[in-house]
Amino acid sequence: MVLPVHFLVVCHHYCVQDQKLESAKKVLEEAREENKMLKFLDILQQGNSANAKGVTSHEESEESELVSLSLGISVKGKTKGERKHCKREDEGMDKGLRLGLDMNLDPVDHAEAANVSSTASSSGEGGKEEEPSEMWPPSKVFKAMKNVDKSEASQNDQPKKTRVSIRARCDTQTMNDGCQWRKYGQKMAKGNPCPRAYYRCTVSPLCPVRKQVQRCAEDMSILITTYEGIHNHPLPISATAMACTTSAAASMLQSPSLSSQHGHGLVNSAISSITNFTAPNYNLDNALNFSTYHVSRPHQFYFPNSSISSLNSHPTITLDLTAPPTSSNLNFSSGFSPLQSSMSPSPWSSYSSYFNSGPLTHNRNHGDYLLNTGHQNQPYLEHLHHPICTSNNNFSQRSLPDSIIAATKAITSNPKFQSVLATALTTYVGNEAGGGRLRANHVLENAELNLKLCSENTIGCASSRYLNVSSSALNPQQGNSSIFPLPSLPEQ
DNA sequence: CGCGTTTGACCCGCGC
DNA sequence: GCGCGGGTCAAACGCG
Numbered sequence: 001m002v003l004p005v006h007f008l009v010v011c012h013h014y015c016v017q018d019q020k021l022e023s024a025k026k027v028l029e030e031a032r033e034e035n036k037m038l039k040f041l042d043i044l045q046q047g048n049s050a051n052a053k054g055v056t057s058h059e060e061s062e063e064s065e066l067v068s069l070s071l072g073i074s075v076k077g078k079t080k081g082e083r084k085h086c087k088r089e090d091e092g093m094d095k096g097l098r099l100g101l102d103m104n105l106d107p108v109d110h111a112e113a114a115n116v117s118s119t120a121s122s123s124g125e126g127g128k129e130e131e132p133s134e135m136w137p138p139s140k141v142f143k144a145m146k147n148v149d150k151s152e153a154s155q156n157d158q159p160k161k162t163r164v165s166i167r168a169r170c171d172t173q174t175m176n177d178g179c180q181w182r183k184y185g186q187k188m189a190k191g192n193p194c195p196r197a198y199y200r201c202t203v204s205p206l207c208p209v210r211k212q213v214q215r216c217a218e219d220m221s222i223l224i225t226t227y228e229g230i231h232n233h234p235l236p237i238s239a240t241a242m243a244c245t246t247s248a249a250a251s252m253l254q255s256p257s258l259s260s261q262h263g264h265g266l267v268n269s270a271i272s273s274i275t276n277f278t279a280p281n282y283n284l285d286n287a288l289n290f291s292t293y294h295v296s297r298p299h300q301f302y303f304p305n306s307s308i309s310s311l312n313s314h315p316t317i318t319l320d321l322t323a324p325p326t327s328s329n330l331n332f333s334s335g336f337s338p339l340q341s342s343m344s345p346s347p348w349s350s351y352s353s354y355f356n357s358g359p360l361t362h363n364r365n366h367g368d369y370l371l372n373t374g375h376q377n378q379p380y381l382e383h384l385h386h387p388i389c390t391s392n393n394n395f396s397q398r399s400l401p402d403s404i405i406a407a408t409k410a411i412t413s414n415p416k417f418q419s420v421l422a423t424a425l426t427t428y429v430g431n432e433a434g435g436g437r438l439r440a441n442h443v444l445e446n447a448e449l450n451l452k453l454c455s456e457n458t459i460g461c462a463s464s465r466y467l468n469v470s471s472s473a474l475n476p477q478q479g480n481s482s483i484f485p486l487p488s489l490p491e492q
Numbered sequence: 493c494g495c496g497t498t499t500g501a502c503c504c505g506c507g508c
Numbered sequence: 509g510c511g512c513g514g515g516t517c518a519a520a521c522g523c524g
Contacts, residue, residue: 183497185516198515210515498521505514 163228164246167216168321170223174213177225178239179203181211192217204233222322249317 168175174197181199189196194215201209209229216222227246235243 182495184518186498187514187516190513196514212515494524496521496523499519500517501519502517503515505512507512508510 162250163226163316164249165224165226165316165318166246166321167222167224167318169221171221172223173197174199175223175225177242178236179209179231179242180236189214194220201229201231203231203236203239207231207233219322226316245319249319 166175174181180202182202183197183199185198186195187198192214194217196212196214199211199213201207201211207229209227209231211228212224212226214224214226216224227242231239231243
């Protein structure tokens with residue numbers, strides 16, 4: 001089944017912690033059916049895409065289709081390097097505790113995987129969560145376990161792990177993301193005067209998760225943290241937020257129907273749609289310090305910009321926390337913290353001219369294609385905010401390239417995207433302390449309506465705009481400061 | 493003494 | 509095949 005990870009996290013969240021939210025369950029069931037169909041269709045499509053390169057290759061397309069809920073890849077017949085790379089992973093560990101970025105190539109029982117994923121999430125959100133140091137053996141055990149036969153190493157690694165790179169302004173050496181890390185290397189990277197530091201997760205002795213930390217060469221105040229791998233242990237509650245966020249981003253990256261059919265820019269748009277929409281309470285303090293209060297819910301965070309690349313054969317999503325939202329007449333801007341508004345302009349802010357300059361803007365540094373999904377394009381948001389305007393074909397066709405119109409139609413008609421959208425909506429609704437359940441169906445109805453409108457009319461709006469519109473429609477009565485009300489209390 | 497960091501060596505993949 | 513660059517290892521080192 002091809003359920004986005006963060007979707008399952010979200011659904012689990014409601015099924016376990018708020019079992020009264022029937023709409024979330026409904027969404028889950030619908031998504032399962034959609035993905036069953038998609039899997040079948042994609043298998044058929046793979047025959048036509050066998051010659052595609054990169055992430056669109058047949059092999060990777062197949063891998064993506066078999067993505068597990070853990071997003072960890074299991075590849076039989078690993079290379080020597082891969083075996084070495086994952087030698088610490090403990091295959092005996094609870095599968096349900098995995099929460100990361102990778103894909104699982106094994107044709108696992110997806111229904112079971114879904115349950116496993118839910119179990120994993122519950123372990124992190126329940127009131128019984130323990131500190132990692134109490135749950136995992138000390139370093140002595142780790143040393144002993146390092147000698148485990150490599151042939152028995154984890155089967156959850158993959159040749160080309162998905163990475164999630166996060167750009168954030170940070171004065172400290174590393175971001176406090178809630179996990180425990182041990183530095184194991186440092187190297188000078190080409191084109192950057194600042195060394196790149198390599199860390200591995202030490203929450204669990206066998207955790208294969210790595211992260212790289214490096215200052216941005218162009219702006220030393222920006223810290224680029226790249227996560228790779230899957231946690232094979234219960235995450236500290238303070239770390240679940242980042243894990244959920246990166247997983248969600250990675251899951252989108254691994255959606256072959258998006259990546260192969262519409263190009264990175266649109267995938268990026270979809271990713272940003274999620275992150276934009278599901279970040280009602282985002283501020284940098286929450287994102288980087290991960291207070292217990294906020295991570296008790298499966299938040300996603302707001303990333304004004306995101307991009308996808310395949311550097312070094314690693315499909316990578318870059319989430320940019322450095323770009324401030326521009327002032328906006330729309331309520332959407334209110335969801336972001338004052339801290340963001342104090343940020344200096346992002347070097348990527350020039351991409352805000354996306355709709356005027358073309359569908360994709362090339363990142364000269366990385367060869368990526370970026371699609372700005374911030375809130376700079378107010379005319380389009382406002383345009384979509386009003387249903388009447390959505391039928392204004394003249395507007396869209398005059399303003400946007402045909403490629404965008406076509407791509408938009410394709411992506412919005414993609415069931416997977418709709419699933420993701422439903423997830424995002426559910427996430428948002430669930431973030432409301434009260435009345436969220438009552439609004440869930442309304443939100444989904446709005447989303448569905450907007451999708452249909454935009455799809456049928458081929459309105460040249462980026463996919464993220466639908467989310468923006470939907471969320472705005474959900475809160476028409478709320479002012480800038482309350483469009484995304486904070487939950488009243490943490491549940492546990 | 494234990495643990496984490498530093499740092500040079502080594503391995504590997506990729507491009508030419 | 510070779511060189512380059514990314515990534516990892518592991519001994520040496522420093523600190524509490």
